[in-house]
Every structure is written in C-alpha cells, then in structure tokens.
Amino acid sequence: MKPASEIQPDNNPNMETxxxxxxxxxxxxxxERSKITPEKEREYRAGLERALSxxxxxxxxxxxxxxxxxxxxxxLEEDPHFNxxxxxxxxxxxxxxxxxxxxxxxxxxxxxxxxxxxxxxPISLAxxxxxxxxxxxxxCAGAEAFAKANGIELVDQKYFFTQDRWDALQKxxxxxxxxxxxxxxxxxxxxxxxxxxxxxxxxxxxxxxAAATSTGGTTNKMPGxxxxxPVIGAGTYANNQTCAVSxxxxxxxxxxxxxxxxxxxxxxxxxxxxxxxxxxxxxxxKQLGGSGGLIAIDTNAEIALAFNTKGMYxxxxxxxxxxxxxxxx
Numbered sequence: 001m002k003p004a005s006e007i008q009p010d011n012n013p014n015m016e017t018x019x020x021x022x023x024x025x026x027x028x029x030x031x032e033r034s035k036i037t038p039e040k041e042r043e044y045r046a047g048l049e050r051a052l053s054x055x056x057x058x059x060x061x062x063x064x065x066x067x068x069x070x071x072x073x074x075x076l077e078e079d080p081h082f083n084x085x086x087x088x089x090x091x092x093x094x095x096x097x098x099x100x101x102x103x104x105x106x107x108x109x110x111x112x113x114x115x116x117x118x119x120x121x122p123i124s125l126a127x128x129x130x131x132x133x134x135x136x137x138x139x140c141a142g143a144e145a146f147a148k149a150n151g152i153e154l155v156d157q158k159y160f161f162t163q164d165r166w167d168a169l170q171k172x173x174x175x176x177x178x179x180x181x182x183x184x185x186x187x188x189x190x191x192x193x194x195x196x197x198x199x200x201x202x203x204x205x206x207x208x209x210a211a212a213t214s215t216g217g218t219t220n221k222m223p224g225x226x227x228x229x230p231v232i233g234a235g236t237y238a239n240n241q242t243c244a245v246s247x248x249x250x251x252x253x254x255x256x257x258x259x260x261x262x263x264x265x266x267x268x269x270x271x272x273x274x275x276x277x278x279x280x281x282x283x284x285x286k287q288l289g290g291s292g293g294l295i296a297i298d299t300n301a302e303i304a305l306a307f308n309t310k311g312m313y314x315x316x317x318x319x320x321x322x323x324x325x326x327x328x329x
Contacts, residue, residue, distance in 0.1 A: 018205040018206075018207070019203065019205075019300065019301040020059040020060070020202075020203055020204055020205055020301065020317075021059075021202065021203040021297050021301030021302075021303060021316075021317065022052060022056050022059060022068060022072065022200065022201070022202045022203075022297075022316065022317045023202075023295045023296075023297055023303045023305065023314070023315070023316040023317075024048060024051050024055070024072050024073075024076070024198070024199065024200045024295065024314065024315050025197070025198065025199050025200075025248055025293065025295045025305075025314045025315075026044065026048055026051075026076060026081075026082045026196070026198050026312075026314070027082060027083055027196030027197050027198065027248050027312065027313055028196075028248045028249050028291070028293035028307045028309045028311070028312035028313075029196060029291075029292075029310070029311065029312075030309065030310050030311070031309070031310055031311025031312070031313070031327055031328060032310055032311070032328075033328055040081075041327065043081055044081055044313055044327060045325050045327070047075070047076065047079040047082065048076075048313060048315040048325045049315065049323050049325055050075050051073070051075040051079075051198075051200070051315070052072065052315050052316075052317060052325070053323070054071040054072050054074070054075045055068040055069065055071050055072035056321075056323075058071055059202060059204055059205070062204075063204065064204050064206070064208065064210070065105070065202035065203060065204040065208050065209055065210035065244070066102065066104055066127070066208075066210045066212075068202040068210070069102065069200040069201065069202050069210045069244075070102060070123055070124060070212055072200035072202075072212070073100075073123040073198055073199065073200050073212045073213070073214050074121050074124065076198035076214070077120075077121055077122065077123060077198065077214055078121075080162045080164075082196065082198050082313070083165075083196030083197060083198070083216045083217075084098065084100075084122070084196075084197065084198040084214040084216055085098065085120065085121060085122060085160075085214065086159065086160060086162070087160075087165065087216070088160050088165070088215075088216025088217070089169070089196070089216045089217060089218065089219040089221075090165055090166060090169040090219060090220070091217070091220070091223045091225075092169075092173075092220045092221065092222060092223065093223050094169070095117060095223065096117060096157060096160040096216060097115045097116065097117055097216070097217060097221075097223065097224070097225075098113075098115075098116050098117070098119065098214070098215065098216050098217070099112070099113065099114045099115065099116075099122070099215050099217060099226055099227060099229040100112065100113055100123045100125065100126040100212075100214040100215070100229060101113075101126050101137075101212070101213055101229060101230045101231070101235065101236040102123060102126045102127045102130060102211070102212040102213075102236070103130075103210065103211050103212075103232060103236050103237060103238040103244070104208070104210055104238060105208055105209030105210055105211075105239050105240040105244055106208045106209075106240050108239065109130050110130055110232045110236070111126045111128065111129035111130025111131065111133075111136065111137075112126050112129065112136060112137040112138075112230035112231070112232060112236075113125050113126050113129060113137065113138055113139065113143045113230060114137060114138075114139035114140070114143070114226040114230045115139050115140045115223075115225075115226060116139070116140070116143050116144055117157060118144055118154040118155055118156070118157065119143075119144065119147055119152060119154060119155075120153045120154070120155045121152070121153065122214050123214045124152060125143065125146075125147050125152050126212075126214075128146070128147070128152060129143070129146070132150060133146065136232065137230060137232075139226070160216075165216075165219070168219050169219055169220055172219055172220045176220075196215070196216075196248065197213060197214070197215040197229055197235070197246075197248035197249075198213070198214050198215070198248075199211070199212060199213040199214070199235075199236070199246025199247070199248065199295060200212050200246060200295075201238070201243075201244040201245065201246050201295055201296060201297045202244065202297065203297050203298075203299065203301050207299060208240060209239070209243065209244035209297065209298075209299065210238050210244055211236045211237060211244040211245055211246045211260070212236065212246065213229045213236045213246045213247065214229065215227065215229040215248075217229075217251075218251070227251025227254075227255070228251035228252075228254035228255045228259070228260075229251065231255055232260075233260055233261035234251075234254050234255040234257075234258055234259060234260055234261070235247045235251065235254055235259075235260055236260055237260035237261045237263070237264055239264050239268075240299065241264075241268060241299075242264040242267040242298065243264055243267060243274055243277070243296050243297060243298045243299075244296065244297050245259075245260040245261075245263045245264065245294055246260070246294065247259050247260050247292065247293070247294040248292050248293050248294065248307075248312070249285065249290060249291055249292010249293060249307075249309070250285070250289075250290035250291055250292055252290070253285045253288045253289060253290025253292075254285055254290065254292065256288055257281065257284045257285045257288060257290075259281045259282070259284070259285055260281075260294070262277075262280075262281040263280075263281045263294070263296055264277075266281065267298070273302075274296055274302050274303075274304045275304050275306075277296075277304075278294060278296050278304035278306040279304075279306050281294070282306045282307070282308055283308075286308050291308050291309050292307065292308070292309065293305070293306055293307025293308065293309060293312040293314075294306055295314060301319075303316050307329075310328070310329055311327050311328045312326075312327075313327055314326050
C-alpha cells in the first residue's frame with residue numbers, strides 16, 4: 001500500500017464528481033455509557049477518527065478502496081483499545097492469536113490469515129496473501145513463514161500484552177472456576193470482555209468496493225479457534241455488483257449464517273436495499289442465537305451500520321466529508 005502522500009489521482013476530469021465512501025467499526029457488544037469513563041470514551045472516539053482520517057485521505061486523493069480499508073484497519077490494529085493487532089484478547093493458554101481478511105469487490109479476489117501470533121499488522125499480511133500467493137487463506141506457522149519471506153514485520157508476543165485484556169481473561173477464568181465448583185459468586189462478564197473486531201468498508205472514485213476485517217478473536221478461546229473474520233462470505237465480503245461488508249460479533253453464528261455474503265445475496269436476488277439486507281442478515285444471526293453487528297456500503301455510497309447489541313464502536317464519512325463517530329445505540 002502506498003502512503004497517502006504518494007497516491008496520484010486518476011486522470012479523469014470527472015473524478016471529483018464521483019462518490020466515495022468509508023465506514024469503519026471497532027467491535028459490537030455490551031457498551032454502556034455508564035461503564036465507560038469520559039476519558040476512555042474520548043480515547044475510543046479519537047482512535048476511530050484516526051482510522052477514518054487514514055482511509056479517507058486515500059480516497060480523496062483518488063486512491064483505491066483496498067488501500068483505504070487496509071489503512072483504516074491498520075490504524076485500529078495499532079490502537080490497544082480495540083481487539084485486533086496490538087489490543088488482541090488472550091486465548092485460554094494466555095497467548096494472542098489473530099485473524100484478518102480483505103476482499104476486492106472488483107475482482108472478487110480475497111486474502112485471509114488465521115491464528116497468527118507474531119504479525120504486527122495482520123490486515124497487511126492478509127492483503128499480501130491475496131496479491132502475492134495463489135491462495136485465499138493461510139494460517140498459523142505457514143502464514144508467519146510467508147510473512148517473514150515477504151518482509152512483513154513480526155514481533156514478540158509481549159507486543160500484544162495489554163492489562164485490560166489480561167484482566168478480562170482472568171475474570172472469565174474465575175467465573176468458569178466458580179461455575180464448575182457450584183459456588184454462588186456472581187461475575188459480570190460482558191460481551192466486550194469476550195470479543196471484539198475491527199473493520200472497514202469503502203467505495204473509491206472508480207466505483208470499486210472493498211472490505212477489510214481484523215480481530216484477536218474471543219477471550220479465553222481454545223488455541224487454534226478461528227472465527228468469522230477470515231472466512232470470506234462470513235465476516236468479510238465485497239462485490240462491485242452489490243456491496244462491501246465487515247462483521248463483528250459471535251463469529252460462530254456469523255459463519256453459520258454466511259452473514260457478509262447474505263447481505264450481498266439479498267440485494268442481488270431479492271432486490272433489497274442495503275439497509276434492509278443488512279438488517280435481514282443480522283436478524284438471521286440473532287435467530288441462530290448470535291449477537292453482533294456489521295457495516296456495509298453499496299455502489300451509491302449508501303452506508304449501513306446495523307447491530308443488535310447495546311453498542312458498536314463505529315464511524316463513517318458523511319457526504320460533506322465530516323467524520324461521524326458513534327458508540328452507543
């Protein structure tokens with residue numbers, strides 16, 4: 001991905017009249033205003049705004065939706081407040097395992113990685129899988145060997161340690177121990193303790209859509225567990241005929257519902273609007289027993305931000321170029 005400063009606009013005199021669009025999310029879950037300090041809320045909002053800025057600067061200069069989504073997600077991966085990259089949650093073994101994927105709506109090419117432990121920017125490795133390998137998904141040691149051979153930065157596991165994530169793991173382990181022993185002690189385990197994801201969807205001036213998603217998975221997950229994030233059609237999907245989608249929530253249910261692709265299919269085959277399709281797909285996830293949310297954008301730069309939880313860290317760029325950041329329902 002080229003730095004925004006190096007991206008040259010297309011030589012299209014009508015470029016400025018073409019719509020561009022960008023939406024991001026930082027995860028859905030039990031996000032209550034009373035549980036977040038004003039300082040912490042400002043930090044979350046600032047992180048989302050930085051991600052919007054990174055992606056939007058690329059789109060404004062005529063850059064691609066792939067570059068924009070990758071850039072936005074990289075910012076969120078570097079922010080310890082979000083469950084991806086630097087802020088990834090811990091497995092039951094006390095390790096960090098990350099998943100990511102990216103998809104090009106123009107070509108339907110995609111790249112994904114699963115259960116990597118030392119990749120500083122998982123979304124950039126996912127893009128490399130798409131562009132520099134014959135595969136769609138690589139996992140574990142093979143993905144890391146591919147990263148090393150292609151100049152992707154690897155880091156020690158201590159890079160991913162954050163006290164909040166470690167405390168969440170201990171809370172969940174304590175709750176499980178008390179349940180197993182039959183003791184009556186009550187533990188408040190929120191969806192935010194358990195999981196979270198980051199993602200971005202974009203439309204560029206050439207009419208191309210892209211989606212990118214990255215996550216540390218679920219707190220206390222079994223080592224080797226892979227959720228919906230790297231599963232194309234479940235957590236991530238993009239097709240220039242319809243829309244681009246990035247999901248967050250209970251990954252197993254999003255996989256079973258093929259949620260991201262379902263949004264596209266409902267638009268293509270049933271003629272639903274983006275908003276209708278997004279809500280319908282999320283309703284299917286809920287019927288299966290799952291919770292979460294998704295962001296989506298269509299070829300007209302219409303944006304959907306759907307979720308069935310108490311909140312979702314989210315943001316988008318409005319038609320006037322303003323950054324809109326929201327957290328609560």
